Amino acid sequence: MATTREEKRADLKRRLIEAAEAQILEKGLAGLKAREVTAQAGCALGALYNAFEDLDMLVLHVNSRTLARLGAALHAARRDGADAATELQALARAYVDFACDNQRLWSALFEHRLPDGVTMPDWHRDDHAVLIAEIIAPLGALRPDLDPEALRLRAQTTFAAVHGVVQLSLQGRFVGVPQECLVDEVAALVATMTRGSRSDSDPAGA
Amino acid sequence: MATTREEKRADLKRRLIEAAEAQILEKGLAGLKAREVTAQAGCALGALYNAFEDLDMLVLHVNSRTLARLGAALHAARRDGADAATELQALARAYVDFACDNQRLWSALFEHRLPDGVTMPDWHRDDHAVLIAEIIAPLGALRPDLDPEALRLRAQTTFAAVHGVVQLSLQGRFVGVPQECLVDEVAALVATMTRGSRSDSDPAGA
Numbered sequence: 001m002a003t004t005r006e007e008k009r010a011d012l013k014r015r016l017i018e019a020a021e022a023q024i025l026e027k028g029l030a031g032l033k034a035r036e037v038t039a040q041a042g043c044a045l046g047a048l049y050n051a052f053e054d055l056d057m058l059v060l061h062v063n064s065r066t067l068a069r070l071g072a073a074l075h076a077a078r079r080d081g082a083d084a085a086t087e088l089q090a091l092a093r094a095y096v097d098f099a100c101d102n103q104r105l106w107s108a109l110f111e112h113r114l115p116d117g118v119t120m121p122d123w124h125r126d127d128h129a130v131l132i133a134e135i136i137a138p139l140g141a142l143r144p145d146l147d148p149e150a151l152r153l154r155a156q157t158t159f160a161a162v163h164g165v166v167q168l169s170l171q172g173r174f175v176g177v178p179q180e181c182l183v184d185e186v187a188a189l190v191a192t193m194t195r196g197s198r199s200d201s202d203p204a205g206a
Numbered sequence: 207m208a209t210t211r212e213e214k215r216a217d218l219k220r221r222l223i224e225a226a227e228a229q230i231l232e233k234g235l236a237g238l239k240a241r242e243v244t245a246q247a248g249c250a251l252g253a254l255y256n257a258f259e260d261l262d263m264l265v266l267h268v269n270s271r272t273l274a275r276l277g278a279a280l281h282a283a284r285r286d287g288a289d290a291a292t293e294l295q296a297l298a299r300a301y302v303d304f305a306c307d308n309q310r311l312w313s314a315l316f317e318h319r320l321p322d323g324v325t326m327p328d329w330h331r332d333d334h335a336v337l338i339a340e341i342i343a344p345l346g347a348l349r350p351d352l353d354p355e356a357l358r359l360r361a362q363t364t365f366a367a368v369h370g371v372v373q374l375s376l377q378g379r380f381v382g383v384p385q386e387c388l389v390d391e392v393a394a395l396v397a398t399m400t401r402g403s404r405s406d407s408d409p410a411g412a
Contacts, residue, residue: 110379128380156383157371157391164370165363173316174334177362185363196402
């Protein structure tokens with residue numbers, strides 16, 4: 001009967017992840033309550049802590065699912081054979097679209113903080129690689145002067161720049177650009193960064 | 207005795223703001239508790255709600271103080287007479303330094319969210335203007351083709367790009383650049399954006 005017990009446990013975990021995802025979709029991460037998750041999953045409160053250690057670990061599983069979907073969206077946006085500028089524009093647009101279409105799940109990726117002293121498990125940390133994976137090749141084409149480590153760092157910076165514009169806009173912060181301008185402003189930023197990167201690697205001008 | 211009553215009320219407000227600021231400095235915004243603020247300010251719990259409506263409004267007063275200090279730091283970083291690239295680098299560096307030196311108070315500016323349905327008061331909203339005020343002139347020198355509204359929008363985008371790199375790095379997010387690389391990466395981003403902006407306004411190349 002070992003298999004059945006394992007299957008039941010996997011099924012419970014799946015139901016808890018789906019319930020937590022549904023709750024975040026409905027109320028945002030700040031509104032997530034363990035009791036409401038277990039009620040929706042149809043299990044006792046204690047079952048959550050048995051299956052996932054605590055609510056934070058359950059959120060990490062939801063976030064890993066979101067990262068996988070975001071990674072697939074970014075991968076699908078690649079324009080193989082296109083020039084770097086076209087590739088980077090397509091990736092940035094896919095990021096904006098994903099954030100707008102999945103705002104609460106996307107926000108949870110960046111709002112969630114583990115308690116002080118708790119280290120992020122490697123399996124979840126590694127799932128973040130999708131955020132920059134697709135940027136590296138087109139950025140490398142613009143900046144052949146950068147070694148792999150510097151290129152990776154610059155890809156992180158490029159991601160963070162676009163992310164900052166999206167986040168301040170979608171949060172409705174005073175300083176954020178109005179949401180109806182977001183697509184155009186991100187496109188303008190990426191165009192500026194692309195042209196600037198070309199001249200960074202060739203100070204004489206492109 | 208009206209003056210004395212007004213003075214007492216102003217003194218209480220000041221003590222509450224200072225206590226809340228000290229608590230955020232010590233524990234971060236997420237650790238802020240009304241009871242600990244009033245204990246430190248030496249007043250009853252109810253006095254907070256009498257003076258500030260609620261804890262959220264008290265946080266806005268702390269955030270307005272932080273914005274005023276940040277605005278002063280950015281203003282002091284201006285390099286009048288320098289070229290736009292030098293000005294923008296100095297502003298970005300001042301922003302990075304302020305965020306690093308005042309991490310919890312700075313984070314509170316972007317972490318704090320009013321409850322659903324509560325509108326940010328105008329006095330606090332207007333205090334955010336310092337975040338982009340100093341960017342407009344040097345950016346306008348790079349982009350004389352933009353009208354005032356488009357220039358303001360592009361200043362917001364430029365701020366958000368730098369802010370995104372700082373925020374993901376200081377939060378220690380996987381995708382953020384390591385903090386020891388932050389100054390250099392922000393400088394590289396600003397250099398790239400500056401060069402790209404020059405060629406945006408002059409497609410033939412600078």
